[in-house]
Amino acid sequence: MEQLRAGEGETAEPSPGVMTGRRRLLVLAAASLGAVGFPGGSAAATAPPAAPAHPRCDFDVAAENALPGTASWRVTRPGAAGDIAGFTSRVSVLPGEPVDLHVSTTAAAYTVSAFRMGWYGGVRARLVWRSPVLPGAVQPPARTDAETRMAYADWQPSTRLDTTTWPEGCYLLRLDTGDGRAQRYVPLTVRSPSTAGRVVIVNSVATWQAYNRWGGADLYKGTTGKKASRSLAVSFDRPYAGGSGSGQFLVYEAPLVALAERLGLALAYTTGVDIARNPELLCGAAAVVSLGHDEYWSPEQRLHVTRARDTGTNLAVLGANCCYRRIRYEPSRLGSHRVVVCYKEDYARDPGFVSGRPPTQDFRRTPSRDPESELLGVIYDGYPVDAPYVVTHPHHWLLAGTGARLGESIPHLVGVEYDRVHTAYPTPRPIEILSHSPVVCKGRRSHANSAYLTLPGGAGVFATGTMRWVEALDAGQPGAGAHHGLDAQAGAFTRTVTENVLRAFAEGPAGLTRPAADNVPAHYPASPAAAPPAA
Structure with missing residues (x-):
C-alpha cells in the first residue's frame, strides 16, 4: 500500500464562530461552480425526488455474470520498468464512446485485452474484447511541470478503442508485449447512462492519482523522497505505477465489485470525476457506494452527493478517510478534468485560491472549514x-x-x-x-x-x-x-x-x-x- 503519510492523523478542534456544515458546502460549491440545479429538490428537501427524466438503463447484472468468465485476466509477468505501460485519454466513457489508448513499450508489438471485472462464478472477470497485434513504440520519458512538480506523459495516442459492444462496468485493460515478456493494466470505467433506481459504484480515481508515483512524484513525496518535493497537482495523463498499472482498484475496489455483482443487484458504475461534472448524475439513485479509499473530493462532487443523500439516496462508505481532501480539477491537453490540484498546507500559494477558488486542502481546516x-x-x-x-x-x-x-x-x-x-x-x-x-x-x-x-x-x-x-x-x-x-x-x-x-x-x-x-x-x-x- 502507498500509505507513506508524514504527519497524518492530526485533528483540529472546531472553533467557535467558524461557518461549518451545509451552509459552508453551498458557499464553496457556488464559488467553484456558480449556481447549479438539481432535479428533485435542494439540500434541505425532506422527500425523495420524483423519477428523473433519464435514459432508461436496462443493464442486467445477473445476466452479464452468467456469461463465461476467464481466470487468466491477472498480470503474471509484470516485467521491468518501461517494458510496457499505458493510460487512457478519458477516465470513463459511456458504452459505445471511443477512447484513445496511449502506450509506450520497448517491444516490437503488443496486444490489448479488455476485461470487465465482476463475479463470473468466482473468476472475477470476463474477456470482452481483444485487439489484433499492434506495433509497439517507445514514447518520451516523464515530463515535469515546473510550477507544480506534476509528472505527466506527453505521449501520442497509440490506438483508439471502440467500446460499442462493451457493457457498462469496471474494466482493466491488459497490455501484453508480443514477446511475452511483460504485462500491465490500464483501468477504465464504462459508466452507466443512468443511475435511477440503482446502487452506484464509484471508482475513486482522484485518490488513485494522488498516490500514483509514476514519473517520480505524487501528492505525498517527490523525486527527493521528501515531502517538500511532492507534487502540488497530479495528472491522469500518465500510467499508474502501483497495482501493476491498476492504481488502487484491485485492493480497495475489486472485492466489492465482485460481491455486489454476485448478489445480482441493479448496479450502476461511475467515477468521482463524473459525479463532479454532472449535477444530475445521481438523480433517483437508490444508493451511492464509496469504496475502500476515497480521500480526494472536489466541492462539486461533495455538493452533488450531499444533495442526493438529502433527497433520499442512501450512502455506504466502505472505507475510511473519505472526503478528506478538497481538490480542484483542471484541464490538460487531452481534455477537461485531467489534473487533480491539491496544495494542502501550501494552499495560499495556489493560483486558484488567490483568484477566489476554494482552498485545495483538508475540508475540515480553515479557511472554508467544512468537516x-x-x-x-x-x-x-x-x-x-x-x-x-x-x-x-x-x-x-x-x-x-x-x-x-x-x-x-x-x-x-x-x-x-x-x-x-x-x-x-x-x-x-x-x-x-x-x-x-x-x-x-x-x-x-x-x-x-x-x-x-x-x-x-x-x-x-x-x-x-x-x-x-x-x-x-x-x-x-x-x-x-x-x-x-x-x-x-x-x-x-x-x-x-x-x-x-x-x-x-x-x-x-x-x-x-x-x-x-x-x-x-x-x-x-x-x-x-x-x-x-x-x-
Missing part, C-alpha cells in the same frame, strides 16, 4: 493503526446473520486509517454506533466506529470506520492471501454486513423503514444527546 462528518456522520481520526474490530451492537439489523456477540473482537480489521463519531464536529443525528474499537495512533488513544445514520429525507448512511473493510471481503477465500493478518472471521463478517447494507440500500430510502436509534452518549458520555425527531 466531512456533516456528510458521513463519522470523521477521519488517524493513521496508522492496526487493531481489532470490537462489536458493540450485535443485534442491529446490519449485523444480522454474522453471529457476532457483544464485545466480539475481529483481529486486524481496523486499519490502516480509521474514522470515528466525534460530536465536537458537525454530526447529523440520530446515529447508531455499531462498533467501538480501541486504537492507539502515534501514542494517542482513541476509538474507531462503524456507524449508521438516518436523515430527514429518508436516506440511510452506513460508514465502516476502517480502510480495511473492502480488502477484508476476500479474507479467507481461496487464493486471497493473508493481507494484514485478516482471516476467515474478518471475511465472513464483512461479507455478511456488506450484503445486508447493499440489499437494504437497493430497496430505496433505508431511513424510512430502518430508522437509526441514537446511542452516541452510551459510547461517548460527554456527547450531547440527539435532538428529538421533528414532529
Whole structure:
C-alpha cells in the first residue's frame, strides 16, 4: 500500500464562530461552480425526488455474470520498468464512446485485452474484447511541470478503442508485449447512462492519482523522497505505477465489485470525476457506494452527493478517510478534468485560491472549514493503526446473520486509517454506533466506529470506520492471501454486513423503514444527546 503519510492523523478542534456544515458546502460549491440545479429538490428537501427524466438503463447484472468468465485476466509477468505501460485519454466513457489508448513499450508489438471485472462464478472477470497485434513504440520519458512538480506523459495516442459492444462496468485493460515478456493494466470505467433506481459504484480515481508515483512524484513525496518535493497537482495523463498499472482498484475496489455483482443487484458504475461534472448524475439513485479509499473530493462532487443523500439516496462508505481532501480539477491537453490540484498546507500559494477558488486542502481546516462528518456522520481520526474490530451492537439489523456477540473482537480489521463519531464536529443525528474499537495512533488513544445514520429525507448512511473493510471481503477465500493478518472471521463478517447494507440500500430510502436509534452518549458520555425527531 502507498500509505507513506508524514504527519497524518492530526485533528483540529472546531472553533467557535467558524461557518461549518451545509451552509459552508453551498458557499464553496457556488464559488467553484456558480449556481447549479438539481432535479428533485435542494439540500434541505425532506422527500425523495420524483423519477428523473433519464435514459432508461436496462443493464442486467445477473445476466452479464452468467456469461463465461476467464481466470487468466491477472498480470503474471509484470516485467521491468518501461517494458510496457499505458493510460487512457478519458477516465470513463459511456458504452459505445471511443477512447484513445496511449502506450509506450520497448517491444516490437503488443496486444490489448479488455476485461470487465465482476463475479463470473468466482473468476472475477470476463474477456470482452481483444485487439489484433499492434506495433509497439517507445514514447518520451516523464515530463515535469515546473510550477507544480506534476509528472505527466506527453505521449501520442497509440490506438483508439471502440467500446460499442462493451457493457457498462469496471474494466482493466491488459497490455501484453508480443514477446511475452511483460504485462500491465490500464483501468477504465464504462459508466452507466443512468443511475435511477440503482446502487452506484464509484471508482475513486482522484485518490488513485494522488498516490500514483509514476514519473517520480505524487501528492505525498517527490523525486527527493521528501515531502517538500511532492507534487502540488497530479495528472491522469500518465500510467499508474502501483497495482501493476491498476492504481488502487484491485485492493480497495475489486472485492466489492465482485460481491455486489454476485448478489445480482441493479448496479450502476461511475467515477468521482463524473459525479463532479454532472449535477444530475445521481438523480433517483437508490444508493451511492464509496469504496475502500476515497480521500480526494472536489466541492462539486461533495455538493452533488450531499444533495442526493438529502433527497433520499442512501450512502455506504466502505472505507475510511473519505472526503478528506478538497481538490480542484483542471484541464490538460487531452481534455477537461485531467489534473487533480491539491496544495494542502501550501494552499495560499495556489493560483486558484488567490483568484477566489476554494482552498485545495483538508475540508475540515480553515479557511472554508467544512468537516466531512456533516456528510458521513463519522470523521477521519488517524493513521496508522492496526487493531481489532470490537462489536458493540450485535443485534442491529446490519449485523444480522454474522453471529457476532457483544464485545466480539475481529483481529486486524481496523486499519490502516480509521474514522470515528466525534460530536465536537458537525454530526447529523440520530446515529447508531455499531462498533467501538480501541486504537492507539502515534501514542494517542482513541476509538474507531462503524456507524449508521438516518436523515430527514429518508436516506440511510452506513460508514465502516476502517480502510480495511473492502480488502477484508476476500479474507479467507481461496487464493486471497493473508493481507494484514485478516482471516476467515474478518471475511465472513464483512461479507455478511456488506450484503445486508447493499440489499437494504437497493430497496430505496433505508431511513424510512430502518430508522437509526441514537446511542452516541452510551459510547461517548460527554456527547450531547440527539435532538428529538421533528414532529
